[in-house]
Amino acid sequence: MLGLLFYSQSLYSLEPDSLLYSNHIFSEKIKTVQLYKDGWNLSYPVMKLNSAEKLILNFDLLGDNIENYYYTFIHCDKDWNRSDIFTTDYLEGFAENPIEDYKPSFNTTVNYIHYRVSFPNDRVKISLSGNYILMVYPMNEPENPAITQRFLVTEDMAEINISAHRPRMTADLNTGQQIDFNVIIRNIRINDPYRDVFAFVLQNGRWNNAKKNLKPEFFSSNELKYSPLSDKNVFQGGNEFRYFDIRSIRYQSQYVRKIDYLMGNYHIYLAPSENREFRPYFYWEDFNGKYYIAVQEEKNPDTDADYLYVYFNLPSREYIEGGRMYVSGALNDWEFNSNNVMTYNRDAGAYECIMLLKQGWYNYEYVFRPDGSAETVATRFEGSHYETENDYTVLVYYRNPRERYDRLLGSQTVNTLNRLTD
Numbered sequence: 001m002l003g004l005l006f007y008s009q010s011l012y013s014l015e016p017d018s019l020l021y022s023n024h025i026f027s028e029k030i031k032t033v034q035l036y037k038d039g040w041n042l043s044y045p046v047m048k049l050n051s052a053e054k055l056i057l058n059f060d061l062l063g064d065n066i067e068n069y070y071y072t073f074i075h076c077d078k079d080w081n082r083s084d085i086f087t088t089d090y091l092e093g094f095a096e097n098p099i100e101d102y103k104p105s106f107n108t109t110v111n112y113i114h115y116r117v118s119f120p121n122d123r124v125k126i127s128l129s130g131n132y133i134l135m136v137y138p139m140n141e142p143e144n145p146a147i148t149q150r151f152l153v154t155e156d157m158a159e160i161n162i163s164a165h166r167p168r169m170t171a172d173l174n175t176g177q178q179i180d181f182n183v184i185i186r187n188i189r190i191n192d193p194y195r196d197v198f199a200f201v202l203q204n205g206r207w208n209n210a211k212k213n214l215k216p217e218f219f220s221s222n223e224l225k226y227s228p229l230s231d232k233n234v235f236q237g238g239n240e241f242r243y244f245d246i247r248s249i250r251y252q253s254q255y256v257r258k259i260d261y262l263m264g265n266y267h268i269y270l271a272p273s274e275n276r277e278f279r280p281y282f283y284w285e286d287f288n289g290k291y292y293i294a295v296q297e298e299k300n301p302d303t304d305a306d307y308l309y310v311y312f313n314l315p316s317r318e319y320i321e322g323g324r325m326y327v328s329g330a331l332n333d334w335e336f337n338s339n340n341v342m343t344y345n346r347d348a349g350a351y352e353c354i355m356l357l358k359q360g361w362y363n364y365e366y367v368f369r370p371d372g373s374a375e376t377v378a379t380r381f382e383g384s385h386y387e388t389e390n391d392y393t394v395l396v397y398y399r400n401p402r403e404r405y406d407r408l409l410g411s412q413t414v415n416t417l418n419r420l421t422d
Contacts, residue, residue: 045151068139076131093124110307158410175384204288237388241363248296281385305359323370
């Protein structure tokens with residue numbers, strides 16, 4: 001039964017906006033946070049307003065002790081700043097709700113409690129489109145978030161037609177991918193699309209390299225054209241993601257060099273990674289940087305999959321000055337921190353990293369992050385090719401001058417495997 005909303009200003013006051021309004025894990029005890037559309041755990045966290053679609057959040061709390069967690073939602077503008085509207089404007093029901101679905105792990109070397117929540121549900125519903133933060137926090141401690149995750153709620157008010165092709169700019173001809181698109185807006189009269197309509201393009205669901213606040217090159221009536229005359233919608237194609245399979249601890253799969261059991265834990269040593277910067281493009285099917293939790297010998301991956309120490313090894317003849325190397329992908333929520341930073345072993349002539357990961361199938365890549373910069377460079381060890389298979393998602397936002405929030409009129413995702421043209 002829907003009840004009265006409760007609003008707490010303290011939810012938003014103690015954490016930096018860059019963390020609170022991003023995908024972030026605030027507790028070292030929490031691992032394997034996944035948010036996806038119900039029915040397919042490799043999907044992007046996008047759902048349509050007033051539909052039967054649901055999103056699922058899963059995460060693990062390391063240890064044996066059950067802790068009580070609550071969750072709430074924060075509406076954001078197109079740039080991931082908190083919207084200037086009240087909770088009662090965008091939620092129906094209870095604003096703060098307990099996570100009641102949790103189970104302990106079974107027969108694992110690393111014990112954990114697995115938590116799961118599905119929404120919208122009979123306690124809370126979402127009533128506006130736009131950008132949202134799902135925030136999880138310990139009971140009675142809303143000022144201390146444990147998890148924040150971005151998700152999108154779209155309207156069905158925009159038809160988006162996307163074309164992916166090799167860039168027409170000579171410099172990126174062999175390494176880039178250009179995304180052109182047209183938008184037809186339905187049932188809304190927009191007087192000034194240059195001022196009130198904003199388009200974003202995401203590569204493989206990532207926000208850290210998104211093309212933001214794109215403006216149409218042309219518009220007529222209700223159609224907006226984002227054309228090949230602009231170079232603002234060109235991405236580096238990158239390479240197919242590296243991968244490894246740790247669904248089983250009984251045999252060494254491809255790219256797993258050794259499996260050890262030491263001091264009560266399993267240790268997985270990956271084979272040294274090759275430098276792909278100047279190698280020709282070769283296609284293989286990947287998850288576009290995501291990971292899939294699975295366990296070969298058991299039935300329920302949520303609670304039967306174990307946690308393993310995974311050792312990454314990237315040979316390099318020299319230490320790269322001016323920045324740091326990272327293992328990058330959804331396995332660390334595309335963040336760059338102490339969990340996925342690599343250290344240089346001069347004796348071995350290699351960058352190394354150890355990550356505690358749940359059993360499954362993982363994608364990743366190696367990236368260099370210059371000191372003092374938010375930008376990253378993957379081409380040094382990965383290369384970049386116009387042929388690389390990627391997902392591209394176009395988001396179209398509208399700010400009515402008489403309203404105080406950004407509507408998400410529509411979203412569309414295409415894959416270059418089917419749409420890429422020369």
